[in-house]
Amino acid sequence: MILIMAVATLLISIILMAIIIPGVYTKTLPNEYNTGAVIGISLAILIRILIFFWYISTIKKIRRNGKKSKIAYIVIGILLIIFGLIYSDGAIAFLDNKDILYVSYLMFTSVFFDLVASILTFMAALFNSQRIN
Numbered sequence: 271m272i273l274i275m276a277v278a279t280l281l282i283s284i285i286l287m288a289i290i291i292p293g294v295y296t297k298t299l300p301n302e303y304n305t306g307a308v309i310g311i312s313l314a315i316l317i318r319i320l321i322f323f324w325y326i327s328t329i330k331k332i333r334r335n336g337k338k339s340k341i342a343y344i345v346i347g348i349l350l351i352i353f354g355l356i357y358s359d360g361a362i363a364f365l366d367n368k369d370i371l372y373v374s375y376l377m378f379t380s381v382f383f384d385l386v387a388s389i390l391t392f393m394a395a396l397f398n399s400q401r402i403n
Contacts, residue, residue, distance in 0.1 A: 283383035343395035354384035
């Protein structure tokens with residue numbers, strides 16, 4: 271159940287990242303489009319989608335045989351923390367742009383959801399495993 275909450279939290283983070291793409295693309299640079307930032311955000315989304323599918327496959331494995339992999343949980347949690355901290359650098363960079371301040375706020379919120387998902391994942395790794403019927 272904890273992993274399902276972590277997956278939902280990560281999905282919210284991905285949605286928040288996708289919402290900011292139009293604003294970043296059109297409003298961050300004067301008289302031109304910011305394709306570099308869009309590429310960076312798209313890569314961040316892609317990485318989180320890969321982690322999302324890893325979560326789903328981990329949950330399916332648990333439901334099949336009832337055993338969990340603590341190593342997978344720890345790796346997923348650490349990756350979410352690392353990518354969240356990297357993404358927070360972009361959120362800090364967009365704080366200077368007063369025209370689209372919402373982008374920075376949404377990026378920080380996305381980082382928060384990444385950190386919550388990693389905490390939930392670590393909690394799932396710490397709980398004793400029980401056979402799921």
